[in-house]
Amino acid sequence: MEEFQVAIIGGGIVGACMFSELTRKGVSCVLLEAASDVSNGSTKANSGIVHAGYDPVPNTLKARFNIRGNQLYPAMCARLKIDILQCGTLVVTDEANREGLNILYERGLANGVQGMRIIERDELHTMEPNLADNIDIGLYAPTGAVISPYLTCIALCEEGVVNGGKVLLNFKVDKIEQQGDNYQIFAQDKSVSAKYVINCAGVGANAINALVNAPQVPLKYVKGEYLLLDKSQNGFVNRPIFPLPTKAGKGILALPTLHGNIMLGPTAIPCEANDTTVDAEGIAQIKQKVELSVKKPNYKKVIKLFAGVRVISGDDFVVEHLPNTHYFYTAGICSPGLTAAPAIAEYLVDEMIKDGLTTAPHTFVSRKPYISTEKLSKKELKELIKQNPAYGKIVCRCERITEGEILDALNSPLHPTDVDAIKRRVRPTMGRCQGGFCLPKVIKLIAKHYGIAEERVCLNGQGSEIVK
Ligand SMILES: Cc1cc2nc3c(=O)[nH]c(=O)nc-3n(C[C@H](O)[C@H](O)[C@H](O)COP(=O)(O)OP(=O)(O)OC[C@H]3O[C@@H](n4cnc5c(N)ncnc54)[C@H](O)[C@@H]3O)c2cc1C
Structure with missing residues (x-):
């Protein structure tokens, strides 16, 4: 053993x-x-926000670990060689709720959040041109960020x-x-x-x-449903836009993802553990509530619905x-x-x-980041293709992912075996067609890599075989 x-x-x-x-x-x-x-x-299913820390009640573990975690993230992302979008976050409301926004600001100060300021209407609508007309003021927290x-x-x-x-x-x-x-x-x-x-x-x-x-531990489960919009909507908002939070949670927000999509959500619906279904009621709620903060999003550009489950203890x-x-x-x-x-x-x-755990001197080894051919200059890409022609074969047209990138994911340290695991690493099937074109090719590459029949390749874990 x-x-x-x-x-x-x-x-x-x-x-x-x-x-x-x-x-x-x-x-x-x-x-x-x-x-x-x-x-x-x-x-895997949340808003991906590195919160600034104005929301948790002072002197709680949530407040303490939120503030410290926010401080640790930029250096951690640099060490891991992954992106972080240091875009800040905005909580927005109308004049009638100015006092509520002030309370949030004071709470942020008590928690030690740096650099926050209350922003008035003109500046706010210049920063975010798609805010709803009724929005008058906002709390801007520059230390908020977005990650994958x-x-x-x-x-x-x-x-x-x-x-x-x-x-x-x-x-x-x-x-x-x-x-x-x-x-x-x-x-x-x-x-x-x-x-x-x-x-x-x-x-x-x-x-x-x-x-x-x-x-x-007394636990309850609360589902959060999302709508994900196509990258063509990039720029609809430039940072996470929250309504003023209530006791029920942080509300429905609009935010950019690290990869240029726009996300709307999440709902807050009591559920069973592991219930990640999305229903019509949830979708209607997102549409109704998000428009309290931003102008009507282009719902025709929704490419994916998904949900995550919050595990809450008091x-x-x-x-x-x-x-x-x-x-x-x-x-x-x-x-x-x-x-x-x-x-x-x-x-x-x-x-x-x-408690007695012993540590030992250790020489740190940096992880190898995934190559993203989309981010390379033409010259760099040409050079890479010369070294390995697999980087010249497009597999996922929507996200422009090459065979070389998928092979890199298959050869990565955790040896991912299914389609969603490859997706979470290098993004094939993540785009507008949601795998309509590239899924068969990804299945073939996985099957070939592991020397198994295509019928045995799973979407996400045992029992989720795709091909019959
Ligand atoms: C809708 C939503 C939005 C959110 N937005 C944000 C946000 O923007 N910013 C933020 O800071 N936080 C956010 N959160 C919270 C954040 O997602 C969670 O706090 C965090 O992901 C919890 O991580 P975890 O490691 O505790 O749990 P998990 O990610 O659930 O990991 C637990 C793991 O344990 C494994 N496991 C369970 N049982 C066993 C077993 N018997 N043996 C082996 N493994 C087991 C599971 O398979 C799972 O992989 C959000 C959450 C939700 C649901």
């Missing part, structure tokens, strides 16, 4: 940040993920692997036994051993806690150490969990070191 110092359960953004933080400190570490790829839970949440998570895991960590996919933890000083962690017939266990299992947090007799995150054990757990990591994750990992690793 393979033995590690630390086993991380769950390959969402929290587990990925833990994995990167530990491996960079020379700790031997395994990340166990139930799905066929990391970033398959809440982390799934690519960030994947890059962190890849970094962990090139720095000596191990990722085991399709490893759904179903039993944990204490044996001597170590935990034996099982997934059906497979197992690993580790001195420390950290539960980052998102919706699965209570199921994992139950395996070690840790407390059950008013704050749960980040705990089970007393007199080497077991740590997170639960209820809802928004701003994506922002907070690097700070949660920084805190937890410190706590583990205080």
